[in-house]
Amino acid sequence: xNIIALLNSLPGAAAQGLIWGVMAIGVYISYKxxxxxxxxxxxxxxxxxxxxxxxxxxxxxxxxxxxxxLIAGMAAGLITxxxxxxxxxxxxxxxxxxxxxxxxxxxxxxxxxxxVTISRTQFDLLLTSASxxxxxxxxxxxxxxxxxxxxxxxxxxxxATIRATGSNERMSRAQGINTNYTKVLGLVISNGFVGLAGGxxxxxxxxxxxxxxxxxxxxxxxxxxxxxxxxxxxxxxxLRLGATVFGAxxxxxxxxxxxxxxxxxxxxxxxxxxxxxxxxxxxYLKGKYLKKKKTAVKEEQHASAQ
Amino acid sequence: xxxxNEIRKTFNAGTVNAKVALDGVTLTLNDGDFVTVIGxxxxxxxxxxxxxxxxxxxDSGTIRLDEEDITALPEYKRARLIGRVFQDPMTGxxxxxxxxxxxxxxxxxxxxxxxxxxxxxxERVAYREMLKSLDLGLEDRLSTKVGLLSGGQRQALTLLMAxxxxxxxxxxxxxxxxxxxxxxxxxxxxxxxxxxxxxLTALMxxxxxxxxxxHGNRLIxxxxxxxxxxxxxxxxxxxxxxxxxxxxxxxxxxEFANDxxxxx
Numbered sequence: 001x002n003i004i005a006l007l008n009s010l011p012g013a014a015a016q017g018l019i020w021g022v023m024a025i026g027v028y029i030s031y032k033x034x035x036x037x038x039x040x041x042x043x044x045x046x047x048x049x050x051x052x053x054x055x056x057x058x059x060x061x062x063x064x065x066x067x068x069x070l071i072a073g074m075a076a077g078l079i080t081x082x083x084x085x086x087x088x089x090x091x092x093x094x095x096x097x098x099x100x101x102x103x104x105x106x107x108x109x110x111x112x113x114x115x116v117t118i119s120r121t122q123f124d125l126l127l128t129s130a131s132x133x134x135x136x137x138x139x140x141x142x143x144x145x146x147x148x149x150x151x152x153x154x155x156x157x158x159x160a161t162i163r164a165t166g167s168n169e170r171m172s173r174a175q176g177i178n179t180n181y182t183k184v185l186g187l188v189i190s191n192g193f194v195g196l197a198g199g200x201x202x203x204x205x206x207x208x209x210x211x212x213x214x215x216x217x218x219x220x221x222x223x224x225x226x227x228x229x230x231x232x233x234x235x236x237x238x239l240r241l242g243a244t245v246f247g248a249x250x251x252x253x254x255x256x257x258x259x260x261x262x263x264x265x266x267x268x269x270x271x272x273x274x275x276x277x278x279x280x281x282x283x284y285l286k287g288k289y290l291k292k293k294k295t296a297v298k299e300e301q302h303a304s305a306q
Numbered sequence: 307x308x309x310x311n312e313i314r315k316t317f318n319a320g321t322v323n324a325k326v327a328l329d330g331v332t333l334t335l336n337d338g339d340f341v342t343v344i345g346x347x348x349x350x351x352x353x354x355x356x357x358x359x360x361x362x363x364x365d366s367g368t369i370r371l372d373e374e375d376i377t378a379l380p381e382y383k384r385a386r387l388i389g390r391v392f393q394d395p396m397t398g399x400x401x402x403x404x405x406x407x408x409x410x411x412x413x414x415x416x417x418x419x420x421x422x423x424x425x426x427x428x429e430r431v432a433y434r435e436m437l438k439s440l441d442l443g444l445e446d447r448l449s450t451k452v453g454l455l456s457g458g459q460r461q462a463l464t465l466l467m468a469x470x471x472x473x474x475x476x477x478x479x480x481x482x483x484x485x486x487x488x489x490x491x492x493x494x495x496x497x498x499x500x501x502x503x504x505x506l507t508a509l510m511x512x513x514x515x516x517x518x519x520x521h522g523n524r525l526i527x528x529x530x531x532x533x534x535x536x537x538x539x540x541x542x543x544x545x546x547x548x549x550x551x552x553x554x555x556x557x558x559x560x561e562f563a564n565d566x567x568x569x570x
Contacts, residue, residue, distance in 0.1 A: 153421075157414060160403075160424040164411050167400035174359070174398070175467070176385035176415040 006260040011132045013256040017249030018139035019204060020219055022146050023197035024227075024248045025241050026073075027220025029190040033154070034166040038187060039095030041194045041220060043102030044076035045213035048195025050109040053116040053208035062126050066199045073195015074188045076102060081184030106210055114210040118203065125203045135204055142200055143245050146193055151238040153189070162186045215269055218276050223248035225279040308335040308358070308475055308507065313367035315353060315531075327353040329531035331367075335475075335509065339538075340501050342518040343511045344550070345528035351511040352393075354528070355477045358509070360384040372474050386416025389468030391461065391481040391497075398464030401453030405444060405463065408452055409433045412467035436466055440496065458489035462496055469500040476501065476508040483513055494521065515547045529558040 023045055030038035048069035055065040076098060083094035110116045120128040127138040153159045164172045165182040172179050194216070202208040227240075227247030234240055258271060315328040328350050335341060343351050357364055360381035369377045371387050392398050399408050410425045410433075425433075430448065437445040440462045444455075452460060461481060468476060478497060482490035498521060501508050512518050518525055524538035525545065534557040537545065 155423060156421045157410070157419040157424045158421055160407060160411060161419045163403060163407075164400045167402040168397070170392075170397050171400055172411075173382045174385055174390045174392075175411050176382050176417075177411070177419070178380075178382045 006257065009256045009260065010253060011136065012129060013252040014249055015127075015129070015132055015135040015139050015204065016201075017252035018136065018143050018245065019197055019201050020252065021143055021223065021245030021248035022139075022200065023194050023216060024220040024223035024244045025146055025150065026190045026192070026194035026197065027217065028224050028241065028244045029150070029186060029193070031221065032166075032224060033163055034183060034186040034190070036091050036166070036183065036187065037095070037217075038077075038080060038190060039092060039217055040076055040080040040098045040102075040187070040191055041095075041216045042213045043099035043106065044073045044191040044194045045198040045201075045216045046106045046208070046210060047076055047102055047109065047213075048073045048198025049202035049208035049212050050106045050116065050198075050210075051195070052199030053118050053202045054109055054111070056118045056123050056125070056203070057116060062124060062203055066126075066196055069199025069202075070192045070196040073198070074192035076195065077187040077189070077191030078184065080191070081187040084187075085180035085183055103210070110208065110210070115207055117207045120206055125206075127200070127204050128206060129204055139200065139204075142196075146196075147238055147241045147245070150189075150193075150241060154237060158185075215272060218269075218272050219248070219251065222251050222272065222276045222279070225276065226250050229279065307337055307370075307372060308333075308509075309368075309370040310334075310354075310358070311368045311370075313354070313357060313369070314365045315357060315362070316365055319365070326531050328357065328364075331531070331533060333526070333533060333536075335507055337507055338505055339524055340506075340508045340522035341510070341524045341526060342522045343509060343526050343528060344513070344515060344518045346554075348530075349528040350531040351528050352479055353531075355390075355479045355509060355511060358475070359388055359390055359477055387474040388477060389415075389471075389473035389475070390477045391464045391468050391479065393480040393483050395457035395460040395464070395484055398467065399452045399460050401451065403452060404449045405437070405452055405455075406430060406433050406448040408463065408467060409436070409470070412470055415471060436470060439499075440466060456489075458485050458493060461485060461489075461493050465493065465496055465500060469504055469506065472504055472506070474507065476506045478508060478510040480511050480513060482517075497521075515550055519545045519547070519550070527554060527557070529554070534558065 023041070027038070027041060030036045051072040052062075052065040052069040055068055056062050080094045080098040083089045083097060084091050089097070107114070118125065120130060127135040129135060154163060161172065161177045162182045162185060164175070164177060165179045165186070169179050172182070198213065201212065224244050224247060227243035227245070230250060231239070231243040231246065234243060255268065259265060263271060310331055310333040313328050313331040317325045317327055331350070331354060343354070345351050356362060358369060360376070360379060364377060367377075368375060376384055376387070390398070400411070406425055410429065413429065433448065434445045442459055442462055444459065444463065452463065455463065465481070481497070482493050485493060494517060497510070500506065508522070510522060519542070523542065524536070525542050526533050527535035527550070535553055
């Protein structure tokens with residue numbers, strides 16, 4: 001085993017982690033703030049990447065292309081939100097329907113091809129995997145901007161209504177909040193950042209691919225959970241978003257590590273799913289075990305008292 | 307002024323489980339009326355409150371509040387006019403948010419939520435003063451998550467949130483039923499205080515006949531989706547639990563089958 005090879009792979013893993021961190025923040029908004037497991041992201045991540053790649057290939061400024069990636073992601077979130085609120089389709093199913101539809105739409109965006117290449121020699125990309133130092137800086141700026149904007153937004157009166165909706169829907173309606181509107185708005189914002197992240201990744205890897213978003217929800221959840229486990233439950237909102245990005249970086253570092261250990265890249269998704277399942281199950285099993293222990297102690301005391 | 311006119315509501319209509327919850331309820335509350343509502347399980351008390359709040363639509367009938375027909379208005383729009391406290395202390399507040407954030411949301415009830423800060427320094431000072439009136443020490447815990455408060459504290463906070471912008475109507479749905487007797491008495495005393503100070507119009511559902519007699523200026527009894535007794539003023543003051551039970555038996559043709567109310 002060559003330790004140098006591992007060390008060499010880490011900066012790239014960090015850059016990927018930062019980019020996926022932006023997408024994980026999107027998942028944080030839907031999953032943690034809005035309490036909505038939104039599967040749209042698997043599709044909207046690719047939508048953002050496809051829009052950015054196609055626009056750059058047609059000559060658009062790569063920064064401006066990211067704005068359109070953001071808007072495309074928001075549109076995807078809007079569809080899921082409307083399916084759920086206007087048509088009463090359960091949340092998970094709304095996301096799955098949009099995700100499925102987006103496969104066709106993403107193919108159309110990429111003019112029927114499953115892959116659109118944007119060469120770094122041909123276009124002035126914001127970041128590329130060939131120049132990791134610059135990629136780290138650009139991805140870092142994207143993360144800071146995302147955290148900054150969302151820290152501001154969720155501190156506003158409007159942002160507070162989205163948080164209230166996720167925390168207690170009945171209370172929100174009793175307090176005059178149109179919870180259908182706040183849910184749609186939350187999903188729009190969430191998927192906007194997911195699309196943005198897709199656009200950034202497309203530039204980083206020099207192409208957009210129809211499969212680039214597959215499993216994005218799992219990576220996002222992994223980042224959210226790892227961030228919580230590693231940094232604990234910090235109360236500051238900006239730090240919590242930061243912890244999610246940190247979780248994404250850790251996730252990619254771990255992936256680099258297991259690949260270095262010799263895991264077949266074919267098995268990566270299985271590895272990811274199992275890891276996330278364990279982390280999701282952990283708090284539940286812990287609670288169950290502690291409860292059992294507590295009742296056992298109580299029964300013991302009860303028995304000894306008699 | 308609240309006017310309910312011939313309100314009917316049937317759950318699971320057209321199935322074997324059809325349940326007539328409200329069977330032509332007509333009721334007028336004058337401004338400043340504080341009405342207590344009693345009745346057995348399934349009498350329609352909570353349904354009546356939920357119908358007024360807009361939790362579910364009516365089958366027929368009209369609801370007017372201050373001359374405005376609100377029958378078709380969605381729940382979140384009625385919140386502009388109506389403050390509510392629920393039976394479950396967990397329902398009325400957002401557990402994941404701070405005390406001051408909950409208050410800020412209540413303060414903007416019925417107003418536009420824009421991109422200004424959710425809470426300003428000036429508001430924070432005002433919230434601290436309001437919390438002092440609860441006498442629970444919450445004024446020093448503005449940035450405590452509401453989920454960390456006890457049921458009684460949360461119910462008192464919900465009461466403050468429901469009354470702070472002087473609603474046209476206050477709905478209290480067995481809001482002390484889940485609390486221990488001492489805490490329940492405190493929350494009831496606070497309810498009296500807020501209703502009196504704000505000159506609010508209120509409907510309070512309770513399972514406790516003594517509370518129903520001791521509070522408010524008017525008492526109504528419900529059975530099988532109808533109002534079977536409506537007393538106010540001196541007549542209400544003279545009521546006793548025994549008299550209420552007798553009235554119930556006479557009007558409904560059955561015994562008042564509710565242990566909680568009998569034992570209270």
